[in-house]
Amino acid sequence: MTLAEDTGPERGGDDLLAAEYVIGVLAADERQIASRRIDAETDFARLVDGWEVNFSPLAAAYPEIEPPVSVKTAVDRRLFASAASVATPAESRDGLWSSLAFWRGLAAAAVAALAIYIAVPILNPPVEQPRSRLVASLTAEGSDVKYLAVYDAAHHEVGLSHVSGERAAGKDFELWMIEGKNPPVSMGVIPAGATAHIVVSPAAQQKLAQGAVLAVSLEPSGGSPTGQPTGPVVAAGDLKSI
Incomplete structure (x- = not known):
């Protein structure tokens, strides 16, 4: 051939x-x-x-690449900082899990975290290969x-x-x-x-x-x-x- x-x-x-x-x-x-x-x-x-x-x-020529920790840090900060800030002393006495304000704050923080998750790759798109x-x-x-x-x-x-x-x-x-x-x-x-x-x-x-x-x-x-x-x-x- x-x-x-x-x-x-x-x-x-x-x-x-x-x-x-x-x-x-x-x-x-x-x-x-x-x-x-x-x-x-x-x-x-x-x-x-x-x-x-x-x-x-x-x-072996391709080293492992860990994802950036900045996204997780931002999500943790928005979730837990926001949840803690909406709790009042009265709500603390009644129990955090029964607090309507807590759950509203948690939902708002989750939406904010989702926005961060979506925005990060848009604002910092990976280099197209x-x-x-x-x-x-x-x-x-x-x-x-x-x-x-x-x-x-x-x-x-x-x-x-x-x-x-x-x-x-x-x-x-x-x-x-x-x-x-x-x-x-x-x-x-x-x-x-x-x-x-x-x-x-x-x-x-x-x-x-x-x-x-x-x-x-x-x-x-x-x-x-x-x-x-x-x-x-x-x-x-x-x-x-x-």
Whole structure:
């Protein structure tokens, strides 16, 4: 197969299904089936566990972000300060829970808190980001080479996880981006190993963000000498939003 021929991906195999389950790209019904198999099939559950370990280096690049505490502080202040201020000594003697003024004050504070909750994202809208992560299953009919690719727009890199298939002696796998009918653009030789990261050039970032096709070809050691694919396509797939 060449890049001029059909490069549509062929899905199949429990290993690939487990990997797609871990990164969250399965359709809802497929995910339910996979979840049931995890509970019922020990071998499949082991595959899922293995992929969670394989993908952990990719996830480690993204630190946890805690939500701001300012909203909760404002809500607490409006709720409890307002409720306390409406209670009178007589009401305190009768019991706070039987005070009509208390409940009116609490309702008013709740409305104010809701207004704050709604207003905060309007007044301080989050910075709108392009689709920050895209994923592709790279496979090809008649080839045992399979990769899972994750494009991270925030860090401008493609993370590759090697699922199966080995390169021949004296050969390398090279990653290509295909946009429409334009000539393939090399993204570099794929380093050997279970996982790899390839930095995306500024010129290719916008094209990838729009959902291009990624393809892997078998090339001489060191990559294509011509700047275009010279060997067969061993895996390919469309980038899709996670």
